[in-house]
Amino acid sequence: MARQSGSGVAERKKTATAVAGTSLTREQLVEFYRLMYLSRRTDDREIVLKRQQKIFFQISCAGHEALLVAAGMAMRPGYDWFFPYYRDRAICLALGNTVEEQLLQAVGAADDPASGGRQMPSHWSSRKLNIVSPSSSTATQCLHAVGCAEAGRYFSRHPEAAAKHDGDYREFKDVKFQGDEVVYVSIGEGSTSQGEFWESLNTASNEKLPVLYVVEDNGYAISTPVEANTPGGNISRLVANFPNFHFAEIDGTDPIASYDAMVEAVAYCRAGKGPALVHGHVIRPYSHSLSDDERLYRSAAELEADALRDPISRMQMWLLREGILDADAINRLERQVDEEVQRAADRAVMAALPTVDSIMRHMYSEDLSPMDARFATEPVATADTSERTMADLINCCLKDEMRRDERIVVFGEDVADATRDEALRAGKIKGKGGVFKLTAGLQTEFGSDRVWNSPLAEANIVGRAIGMATRGLKPVVEIQFFDYIWPAMHQMRNELALLRWRSNGGFSCPLVVRVPIGGYLTGGSIYHSQSGESIFTHTPGVRVVMPSNALDALGLLRTAIRCDDPVLFLEHKRLYRETFGRAAYPGPEYCIPFGKAKIVRPGKGLTVLTYGAVVPRALQAAQKIHRDKGVDVELIDLRSLSPYDWETIAESVKKTSRVIVAHEDMLSWGYGAEIAARIGEELFEYLDAPVRRVASMDVFVAYQPLLEDVILPQPEDLYRAMAEIAAF
Numbered sequence: 001m002a003r004q005s006g007s008g009v010a011e012r013k014k015t016a017t018a019v020a021g022t023s024l025t026r027e028q029l030v031e032f033y034r035l036m037y038l039s040r041r042t043d044d045r046e047i048v049l050k051r052q053q054k055i056f057f058q059i060s061c062a063g064h065e066a067l068l069v070a071a072g073m074a075m076r077p078g079y080d081w082f083f084p085y086y087r088d089r090a091i092c093l094a095l096g097n098t099v100e101e102q103l104l105q106a107v108g109a110a111d112d113p114a115s116g117g118r119q120m121p122s123h124w125s126s127r128k129l130n131i132v133s134p135s136s137s138t139a140t141q142c143l144h145a146v147g148c149a150e151a152g153r154y155f156s157r158h159p160e161a162a163a164k165h166d167g168d169y170r171e172f173k174d175v176k177f178q179g180d181e182v183v184y185v186s187i188g189e190g191s192t193s194q195g196e197f198w199e200s201l202n203t204a205s206n207e208k209l210p211v212l213y214v215v216e217d218n219g220y221a222i223s224t225p226v227e228a229n230t231p232g233g234n235i236s237r238l239v240a241n242f243p244n245f246h247f248a249e250i251d252g253t254d255p256i257a258s259y260d261a262m263v264e265a266v267a268y269c270r271a272g273k274g275p276a277l278v279h280g281h282v283i284r285p286y287s288h289s290l291s292d293d294e295r296l297y298r299s300a301a302e303l304e305a306d307a308l309r310d311p312i313s314r315m316q317m318w319l320l321r322e323g324i325l326d327a328d329a330i331n332r333l334e335r336q337v338d339e340e341v342q343r344a345a346d347r348a349v350m351a352a353l354p355t356v357d358s359i360m361r362h363m364y365s366e367d368l369s370p371m372d373a374r375f376a377t378e379p380v381a382t383a384d385t386s387e388r389t390m391a392d393l394i395n396c397c398l399k400d401e402m403r404r405d406e407r408i409v410v411f412g413e414d415v416a417d418a419t420r421d422e423a424l425r426a427g428k429i430k431g432k433g434g435v436f437k438l439t440a441g442l443q444t445e446f447g448s449d450r451v452w453n454s455p456l457a458e459a460n461i462v463g464r465a466i467g468m469a470t471r472g473l474k475p476v477v478e479i480q481f482f483d484y485i486w487p488a489m490h491q492m493r494n495e496l497a498l499l500r501w502r503s504n505g506g507f508s509c510p511l512v513v514r515v516p517i518g519g520y521l522t523g524g525s526i527y528h529s530q531s532g533e534s535i536f537t538h539t540p541g542v543r544v545v546m547p548s549n550a551l552d553a554l555g556l557l558r559t560a561i562r563c564d565d566p567v568l569f570l571e572h573k574r575l576y577r578e579t580f581g582r583a584a585y586p587g588p589e590y591c592i593p594f595g596k597a598k599i600v601r602p603g604k605g606l607t608v609l610t611y612g613a614v615v616p617r618a619l620q621a622a623q624k625i626h627r628d629k630g631v632d633v634e635l636i637d638l639r640s641l642s643p644y645d646w647e648t649i650a651e652s653v654k655k656t657s658r659v660i661v662a663h664e665d666m667l668s669w670g671y672g673a674e675i676a677a678r679i680g681e682e683l684f685e686y687l688d689a690p691v692r693r694v695a696s697m698d699v700f701v702a703y704q705p706l707l708e709d710v711i712l713p714q715p716e717d718l719y720r721a722m723a724e725i726a727a728f
Helices: 009-015 026-051 065-074 089-095 099-107 140-157 189-193 195-207 235-239 255-270 300-307 311-321 327-349 390-404 442-446 458-471 486-496 533-537 550-562 614-629 646-656 671-682 705-711 715-726
Strands: 081-083 183-188 211-217 246-251 276-281 408-412 451-453 474-478 512-517 543-545 567-572 598-601 606-610 633-637 640-642 659-666 692-696
Touching (some): 026 089, 026 255, 026 327, 065 211, 065 255, 065 276, 089 099, 140 183, 140 195, 140 211, 140 458, 140 486, 195 211, 235 246, 255 276, 458 474, 458 486, 533 671, 543 550, 598 614, 614 659, 633 646, 646 659
Parallel strands (some): 081 183, 543 567, 659 692
Antiparallel strands (some): 543 640, 598 633
16 A cells, blocks of 8 residues: 655645736746647647658647646646546646657657557556546546546545455555545546446446546537537536536636636545536637548638637736736747757657567566466365355355455445345345345445445446456456346447556556356346357457356356456356256365366367356267267366467367367357367368357347247257267
8 A cells, every 4th residue: 555645736826925816826827828838839749740640640639728737737646546538638748747758659659658659649648647548439437437436435444455465466456545536537528428427427426426527628529519419518507416516617718717616626526525527618729630620510710719719829818918927938938848849759759669579568467367377276175065056156256255355346236235224234134135146145244335236337337347446446346147238348348458458557457247148048038148258258358257167167256356357257147056067165265277178078089169058068968979879079168268278179179180169159250160260270180070160040049938949059959960070
């Protein structure tokens, strides 16, 4: 745990005399203008570099400078936390980002501290300043900011949880927190149309979180004007009834008004009163980006009206009028800034570029892999030798790990025992603990600070978890059914999987997303029977596992919780309470490394590769064909889908020369296609028959059991494929 002391400009001004009509000193006003002008000239230099083809993209902060410098001067770098978006050059400069650092990103240099040449320009990131790497996706960062604020509050209430521990992800995840930290998040007015913005407002409001929302309203989302995005054309009117919020709507081109509004909003958040939203009306004097020409959709009169409100000109004239700087002083300041920007640009364009061997660096944790040998442990006999179901042992694992690690929090839809917990604490009700009861008793034992029900919003669950994990918590969250994971897909593919890589190792979010998946339910129908794991195994940066039995479920879940990567943990709901695969409790340290398949049934005549609920069905078929025809099937449960155990696959195929890849998901473009293709590419010389796939029909699962049984692969389908390939 590390604590920092810090004071923003809002505190430092007390030591000097403020200029009449403002709360800022002369020195602060000069610095305010310098930062605004520095931001504008950096934009201008990037535009020149783009036209010289020395950089490849440019998107400017022009017109937003007053609002953003005000925010930066009202807050504390390295103390507060920041989730900016791509117009936020000026606040990053105000916090301590340098022009050279920003231009290194523009050229895609190896020494770009934000991303090492991986992100477009204007995707700010700094561990030192607590500026968390954003993506290009609009509004997703709002949920991260909420989760970040929740994590800061959690560590303030449970400071002992911040302690480092050897042997798991905590060894590599430093935690720093402040009791009165504020979390800044900004978006454009167009992004307020995104669902994640509204989902974040709900949680920030309900939890009274210290989140400062800054809406930079320049009137346009690329070419779409604000009235086409926002009902009534004004976001302040729409959000005005959210409780616990402080609201301010201001002229964001007015530096003094912007600073006063930011100081008031930050103070409100820092005092623990709740979140704040500052809606600043700014301008966009340049096009959306250099890929856009706003003259195609904005009139000359409209552009001229914007130019009259340019914050650079407004502040320059104000400084002259108030006698704070004369023309010579302004010229000197501007020359110094121009020279600073030119020097930075000269250095940036000469900087070394990333090497090809850096491409895969930081795709996953380089400190602690889930394939590490420390996760290869053996079961330990305990006094309780009773066989338990997969559901039972998952619940045991969650309790074990929560007792061991105070950073673990569990939330999702219906996972708590009871949100209104008075009756629960009084022992008058038993509590729910999830629709499948896998989280039963967690809230009762660990309290509502560590286990709670989320809103019915999957993006909210995953987005908040990302923000928490960025700060060092270990969220183990639940999506109630895989069929409803899709609202969270944006967060999972563009944020969860990419944070470590896109920040070049600067930030990471190791967390676990638990999801019941699959069919074979009798009546599950379309929206309670879906598979789709190949979509996530096709997403670099996230680990995907899917156990088929109780012991593997416990061992793999413990590894998922302790490792340093984000994990999608798929639990086949048909297997939760099956007789197949029950096991005794193996002790509180039992783990299974990822990427290690399990040979369920050794054999010499035919290899079957599968996972999940197809494992017991394949075993049934293998036993029957051995009795009927003497075919000796080697059945391999992959259990870890990304990474997967190619060595065990290859060894088996070389031995049997025949292989079936079977899975519950649809046949076409499914997970088995990749395995089959690789076998054909690398093991062709060992094959005595074509690689065969067995899978679901290319259709969703129907409600009527007669149809479901035909749609999903059954033991008879596997038996028939085994017989055909054995006879080839």
